[in-house]
Each structure stands twice: as C-alpha cells, then as structure tokens.
Amino acid sequence: MRRGRKRSKELSYRDKKIINRLNSSFDTMSQLARKHGISKQRIHQILLRAKDFGYVINRPRLLARYHEIHRCEICSRILQVPESDALITKRQLSHMLNIDRQVCSWHLNQLKVLGFVSKKFATMRSDRLAKALQYYRSSSLSPSAVGRRFGYKNFYSLLSYQRKRGIVVERTANFPIAVVLEQEGRDTVPPPMSQTQS
Ligand SMILES: [Zn+2]
Numbered sequence: 001m002r003r004g005r006k007r008s009k010e011l012s013y014r015d016k017k018i019i020n021r022l023n024s025s026f027d028t029m030s031q032l033a034r035k036h037g038i039s040k041q042r043i044h045q046i047l048l049r050a051k052d053f054g055y056v057i058n059r060p061r062l063l064a065r066y067h068e069i070h071r072c073e074i075c076s077r078i079l080q081v082p083e084s085d086a087l088i089t090k091r092q093l094s095h096m097l098n099i100d101r102q103v104c105s106w107h108l109n110q111l112k113v114l115g116f117v118s119k120k121f122a123t124m125r126s127d128r129l130a131k132a133l134q135y136y137r138s139s140s141l142s143p144s145a146v147g148r149r150f151g152y153k154n155f156y157s158l159l160s161y162q163r164k165r166g167i168v169v170e171r172t173a174n175f176p177i178a179v180v181l182e183q184e185g186r187d188t189v190p191p192p193m194s195q196t197q198s
Contacts, residue, residue, distance in 0.1 A: 010053065011046075011049065011050055011053055011055070014036065015046045015049070015050065018032055018036065018043065018046055019046070019047070019050045019055055019057070022047065022057060022059060023056075023057065023058050023059070024100055024103055025100050025102050025103055026102045026103070026106065027102075029043045029044065029047075067107075067110060069110060069111065069114065069116060072107065074097075074099055074103065074104065074107045075107050075110065075111055075116075077097050077099070078093070078097065078104070078107055078108055078111060078117065079111065079116065079117070081093065081096065081097070083117075083118060083121065086118065086120055086121045086122065086123075086167070086168065087124055087130050087133045087134050087137065087167065087169070088122050088124055088130050088134075089122065089124045089125065089126065089127050089130050090104065090105050090108070090122050091127060092122075092124075092127060092130060093108070093122045108121070108122060120165070120166055120167055120168075123165075123167075128150060128151075129150075129152075129158065131150065132146055132147070132149075132150035132152060132155065132158075133158075133159075133162065133167075133169055135149070135150070136155070136159070136169065136171070137169060137170070137171050138171070139171075140171075143155045143156040143159055144156065
C-alpha cells in the first residue's frame with residue numbers, strides 16, 4: 001500500500017510545519033503525530049528527510065544547556081515587558097510577544113530561576129481575572145464596581161487573595177486621590193498597604 005513516491009525537491013507544507021514545531025516547541029514526536037493524524041514513525045521519517053534537505057533540527061530541550069540569556073532573543077523580548085505588566089497570564093504574555101506558549105514559559109522560567117524576572121511575573125491563572133485586576137489598577141472604580149464589570153461577585157476578596165500572594169494590585173495613582181477615597185468609601189476598603197505581607 002505504498003504511496004507513489006515522487007522525489008520532491010522540498011518538504012511539504014505540513015512537514016515544514018512539523019519541523020518548525022520540533023524546533024520551537026516542547027511537543028514530543030507522539031504529540032505531533034497525534035496532532036497531524038500520522039504515526040510516530042512517520043514523524044521520525046520526516047525528521048530524517050528534513051535533515052537530508054539540510055534542515056537543522058534543534059530541540060529546545062537539547063538547547064537548554066547552551067541557553068544564554070543575554071544572547072537569547074526570546075529572553076530579551078520577555079525582559080522588555082515592563083514589570084508593571086506583571087498581572088498577566090502566561091498565555092497573554094506569549095500572545096503579546098507572539099511566541100509559542102510553551103517556548104515562552106520555558107524561557108520565562110529560566111529568567112525567573114536566575115532572578116532576572118520576579119517570580120510573581122505572569123503567574124495569573126485566568127485571563128479574565130488578570131484583565132479585571134489590570135483594569136482595577138488603572139481605573140478609579142471601587143472593587144465591587146470592577147467586580148460587576150468583569151462578573152466577579154466578590155472581587156474584593158480576590159484582591160486580598162492576590163495581595164497575600166504578593167501580587168501588587170495597588171493602583172497606579174494617575175488620578176486625584178480624593179476621587180479614589182470618595183469612590184471606595186462605599187466599600188470597607190482598608191488602606192492599600194495594610195494587607196501586604198512582610
Ligand atoms: Zn531564552
């Protein structure tokens with residue numbers, strides 16, 4: 001049942017995609033096989049063929065030992081994201097930088113391990129919560145108003161939970177402080193600093 005083999009001069013679009021994935025993600029061969037509905041052996045064949053065509057196969061895992069943050073393009077892009085944008089999920093970060101999510105996480109982790117980036121950076125789990133917190137931080141609305149807007153019944157307790165995690169949810173004061181006090185007066189909001197753990 002062998003398919004007619006034309007000797008093509010290049011890899012097919014699909015095969016190139018697979019090679020790209022192999023080089024830029026942590027997808028295993030079996031995962032790629034499943035994704036494309038082909039066997040693992042077939043992936044292996046594609047890999048060999050790609051090598052014949054002069055493609056370089058560089059699995060990120062294999063590169064780990066030689067990873068140098070100051071020379072790494074992905075790391076330098078992550079480092080360019082301001083720390084004030086810490087309230088994001090890893091998904092949002094990888095979207096923002098247009099990098100594969102797993103690849104992005106891997107480099108982010110390297111940066112964290114070596115202390116280049118705060119451990120709290122991009123640790124939000126939910127896109128919606130991240131957006132709500134970002135919004136809260138830059139707006140002058142009360143926690144309950146922000147909660148309503150994003151569909152959280154008890155946004156205030158989410159805020160204190162994040163503070164306990166050491167996440168800075170305090171607002172960047174771009175507006176007259178009087179407005180904040182007035183609007184927050186309706187809720188029982190403690191002074192911003194009282195919740196931070198030491
Ligand atoms: Zn890197």
